[in-house]
Amino acid sequence: MSVASAASVAAEDAAEEAEDPIIIGNPTDEQLSDQLLSHTWRPITRGWKLAFLITGLGTLMLLALITLTVMRGIGMWGNNIPAAWGFGIINFVWWIGIGHAGTFISAILLVLEQQRVRTSINRFTEGMTLFAVVQAGMFPLLHLGRPWFAYWLFPYPAEMDTWPQVRSALPWDAAAVTTYLSVSIMFWYLGLVPDLAGVRDRAPTLWRRRIYGIFALGWSGSVQQWRHYKIAYLTLAGLATPLVISVHSIVSLDFAEAGLPGWHSTIFPPFFVAGAIFSGFAMVVTLIIPARRVFKLHNVITARHLDMIAKMLLVTSSIVTYSYVCEMFLAWWSGDRYELFEQLRERPFGFYAVVFWVLISCNCIITQALWSRRVRRNVVALFIIAALVNVGMWLERFEIIVVSLTRDFLPSSWHQYMPTWVDIGILTGTFCFFGLLFLAFLKWIPFVPVSELKELKHEELGK
Amino acid sequence: MMKPALMAEFATPHELCDGARVLSAAGVTRLDAYTPYPVDGLQELLGVPRSYVRWIVFAAGILGGGLAYLLQWWINVVDYPLDIGGRPYHSALAFVPITFEMTVLAAGLAALISPIVLGGLPRLWQPVFEVDGFERASIDRFWLAVGVGDRELDRSRDSAALQNAGALRVVWLGGAS
Numbered sequence: 001m002s003v004a005s006a007a008s009v010a011a012e013d014a015a016e017e018a019e020d021p022i023i024i025g026n027p028t029d030e031q032l033s034d035q036l037l038s039h040t041w042r043p044i045t046r047g048w049k050l051a052f053l054i055t056g057l058g059t060l061m062l063l064a065l066i067t068l069t070v071m072r073g074i075g076m077w078g079n080n081i082p083a084a085w086g087f088g089i090i091n092f093v094w095w096i097g098i099g100h101a102g103t104f105i106s107a108i109l110l111v112l113e114q115q116r117v118r119t120s121i122n123r124f125t126e127g128m129t130l131f132a133v134v135q136a137g138m139f140p141l142l143h144l145g146r147p148w149f150a151y152w153l154f155p156y157p158a159e160m161d162t163w164p165q166v167r168s169a170l171p172w173d174a175a176a177v178t179t180y181l182s183v184s185i186m187f188w189y190l191g192l193v194p195d196l197a198g199v200r201d202r203a204p205t206l207w208r209r210r211i212y213g214i215f216a217l218g219w220s221g222s223v224q225q226w227r228h229y230k231i232a233y234l235t236l237a238g239l240a241t242p243l244v245i246s247v248h249s250i251v252s253l254d255f256a257e258a259g260l261p262g263w264h265s266t267i268f269p270p271f272f273v274a275g276a277i278f279s280g281f282a283m284v285v286t287l288i289i290p291a292r293r294v295f296k297l298h299n300v301i302t303a304r305h306l307d308m309i310a311k312m313l314l315v316t317s318s319i320v321t322y323s324y325v326c327e328m329f330l331a332w333w334s335g336d337r338y339e340l341f342e343q344l345r346e347r348p349f350g351f352y353a354v355v356f357w358v359l360i361s362c363n364c365i366i367t368q369a370l371w372s373r374r375v376r377r378n379v380v381a382l383f384i385i386a387a388l389v390n391v392g393m394w395l396e397r398f399e400i401i402v403v404s405l406t407r408d409f410l411p412s413s414w415h416q417y418m419p420t421w422v423d424i425g426i427l428t429g430t431f432c433f434f435g436l437l438f439l440a441f442l443k444w445i446p447f448v449p450v451s452e453l454k455e456l457k458h459e460e461l462g463k
Numbered sequence: 464m465m466k467p468a469l470m471a472e473f474a475t476p477h478e479l480c481d482g483a484r485v486l487s488a489a490g491v492t493r494l495d496a497y498t499p500y501p502v503d504g505l506q507e508l509l510g511v512p513r514s515y516v517r518w519i520v521f522a523a524g525i526l527g528g529g530l531a532y533l534l535q536w537w538i539n540v541v542d543y544p545l546d547i548g549g550r551p552y553h554s555a556l557a558f559v560p561i562t563f564e565m566t567v568l569a570a571g572l573a574a575l576i577s578p579i580v581l582g583g584l585p586r587l588w589q590p591v592f593e594v595d596g597f598e599r600a601s602i603d604r605f606w607l608a609v610g611v612g613d614r615e616l617d618r619s620r621d622s623a624a625l626q627n628a629g630a631l632r633v634v635w636l637g638g639a640s
Contacts, residue, residue: 022524029499029603155538163538165545172560179564179571186575193579194601199497201598217585220592221600223511230579231514236571239520243567250560403547453604455500461511 029454033198036450039295039443040212041203045228051439058432065425066142076422083405083417090397091427093251094137094279095391095434096177097272099357100244101280102129103184107240119452120300121309124291125284126188127447132283133181135430140173142426164320169253176250181325183243187236192221195446210227237411248276255400261342262404265330271323278316278363278405279393285309291381291442300448303377311378313389317367324364338409347399351416355395355403362392465495467608468616470594471630476502478629479605483508485624486609489617493610497591497600516581520573527569534564594634604631 027035044052069076081088103127143146153174155164164171196216203209219225252272255263284304292301331343347356366388369375376382402417441447473479476498483494483505494509496502506513539545540552579585591608592596600606607625609616622633 033602125512155534161543163543165547166535166539166561167547167550167554167557172564175561175564179568182568183571186571190575190578194500197601201601213587215581218584218587218589219584219601220589221497221499222582223496223498223506223509225578225584226498227506228514228516228578228581230501232516232520232574235517235520236574239524239567239570239574243564246560246563246567253560451500451601458500459503 014156024435027457029457032300032454032457033450035203036300036448036453037195037199037202037446040199040446041205041208042181048439048443050156052436055432055436055439059436061425062429062433064186065422065429067196068136068422069142069426071145074143078417078419078422078423080415080417082408082413082415083402085143085401085405086417087419087423087427088139090394090401091254091430092136092139092143093272093397094394095132095139095430096180097178097248097279097397098283098390099129099132099136099184099280100248100273100276101284102126102132103180103187103240103244104280105284106187107237107244118425119286119456120297120448121288121305122452123188123191123445123449124288124447125280126184126191127438127441127445128190128280128283128287130435131441132280133177133184135434137177137181138430139317140177169250169257172250173254176247180243180247183236183240187240188446190233190236191449191452193217193229194221194451197221198450199446226241231448245273248272253353260404260408261336261338262327262347262400265327267323267326267330271327273458274316274319274323275393275396278313281309281316282311282386282393285313285382286390287438289383289386291415291447293381295442297448300453306379307373309378310370310382313386314367314370316368317363318388321364324360342404342407347403350403350407352399352403355399359392359395360398362388363396397430465493465608467495467591467594467636468611468613469609469618469621470591470597470634470636471607471622471625472596472631472632472634473600473605473607473628474603475629476505477580479607480508482625482628482630483606485628486607486621488517489621491609491613491621493613493616493617495610497597497606497608499601499603499605502605511544514581516574516594517598519577520570523573524570526564528562528566531565535561551631587615590636594631594636 074088077086077088079088105125106122133358141150144150152158153164153171166172193216195217196212200209200216203212249272250270252268256265256268258264288301289306289310292298328343331339334340347353366385369381369385375385406417407414470572471482474480476605477497479498479502483496486494487508487510493511496509498505533556536553543550591606594606596604597606607630609621622635625633
């Protein structure tokens with residue numbers, strides 16, 4: 001493309017963006033409140049009941065399979081030696097990666113105050129983060145084999161006079177994941193307080209007012225409250241920003257600290273963080289497109305929001321693609337025969353070659369369609385691309401974990417890995433549990449920050 | 464928390480600010496406002512100082528990080544040293560991740576708790592909630608309040624002034640004056 005035409009395309013984009021509103025129409029504050037709060041008190045329809053039933057049954061299956069795993073041990077899973085990290089760690093890394101985009105969108109875009117597109121979608125993505133981290137947290141616990149000893153990871157005055165070994169990456173992981181879950185809950189709740197007060201003051205029935213009233217803590221919106229609140233919320237966002245980067249970096253150190261070919265690399269922390277944000281953005285799209293349709297939110301989650309997320313998908317896809325190329329280049333450059341074998345032979349052409357090619361197609365090739373404005377504005381196409389990215393990112397973790405473990409330095413210890421029905425059942429179960437939590441969130445919690453949206457509307461329209 | 468004597472309801476933040484300006488010009492100082500979202504410039508208008516929450520958060524972060532480092536040092540160097548291939552017990556670099564996480568955790572807790580406590584919460588019921596129509600303060604109405612005991616407050620003069628500024632309603636709660 002010539003420079004002139006590139007410039008004209010950019011100008012065109014900018015012009016269209018200026019026309020593209022963040023809020024469509026000019027609803028009054030009251031209309032906005034009613035539109036975005038009323039779902040918390042409307043009766044549950046048949047569709048919702050069906051969705052709750054399906055995800056609820058899936059969650060029961062998850063609980064049953066967890067019980068089985070705890071009773072019989074992780075021999076129920078496909079894990080073996082050498083592949084001691086099977087589905088458990090793949091799912092952990094995948095779910096926690098999804099959790100990253102939530103706080104990323106919410107916190108980083110708040111700190112960069114210009115990004116006004118954040119306002120309609122931040123609570124939604126924060127909810128996604130929370131529920132994804134809940135799924136993620138289950139896996140390392142179960143993978144311990146004896147999850148009732150999980151507290152050994154934390155420093156407590158033990159009767160054996162022992163302490164955790166903090167020079168290992170595993171206690172780092174425990175600290176990072178628990179801190180991430182806690183800070184995500186705090187950030188989410190603090191943002192919710194003014195909207196919970198809105199539901200308290202608007203809900204038609206007494207018991208609803210009471211329940212939301214308790215969680216609203218008696219918020220009255222006085223200047224004294226707002227002055228501390230605004231600063232605290234911004235500070236919390238500022239704290240969450242480096243936290244997001246730290247969590248997946250620390251997760252990646254679990255890998256990079258080991259000597260295995262394909263793991264022992266300094267590229268891992270940034271590579272994992274980029275992959276996490278990539279998969280998280282994909283999950284945001286997968287969830288927000290149906291929710292926008294069901295709740296008719298086209299006036300507050302506009303084409304511009306989706307366009308922004310699609311561009312972020314494209315950016316993170318490019319970073320991930322670059323990392324793949326970098327990994328291969330570094331293997332070649334190192335001249336290390338094990339790295340060469342792992343990266344250039346076993347991954348693309350070995351036993352699990354199909355995983356490699358599917359993940360490259362999903363993460364690197366299909367996303368190129370997002371260069372087209374028409375694709376970014378096409379809800380169906382965007383949804384399909386995002387779903388494929390979710391699959392691709394899961395397969396990437398499969399590849400990193402399984403191919404490295406099953407093809408280490410000694411050919412005599414090579415062994416294939418295959419998941420069992422329990423593995424697949426637990427993974428499916430976490431989808432359902434995630435879905436159940438998310439549906440409950442959409443039904444009973446104001447998932448678009450109404451107070452912030454009113455403030456934005458006031459600023460944008462000057463009314 | 465201030466007990467209100469006079470309250471006025473406004474439909475827009477501009478009118479609220481006008482009302483606040485009129486009253487402070489008349490010498491009224493015990494002013495507070497209740498709004499559905501933070502109104503730009505209102506805090507300065509009411510003479511409310513800038514929040515000091517960030518200092519609390521900063522102190523909590525330093526404390527959390529410091530204690531975390533100290534704990535790691537104590538358990539891995541003093542109380543339970545493990546020789547792993549002759550590596551140093553006190554390896555500062557390895558203590559960084561947990562120190563960082565605990566800094567953020569402590570600072571985050573402070574950032575959650577301090578606005579709640581400093582805002583006088585949790586307090587599920589407050590006298591202002593009894594004011595008729597106050598439930599719209601979280602939706603689309605802007606309330607200005609003058610606290611009990613303000614010497615410059617003049618019931619009839621200030622009610623009229625607020626109505627002139629565009630108040631939909633002025634409510635007197637302060638008893639006879």
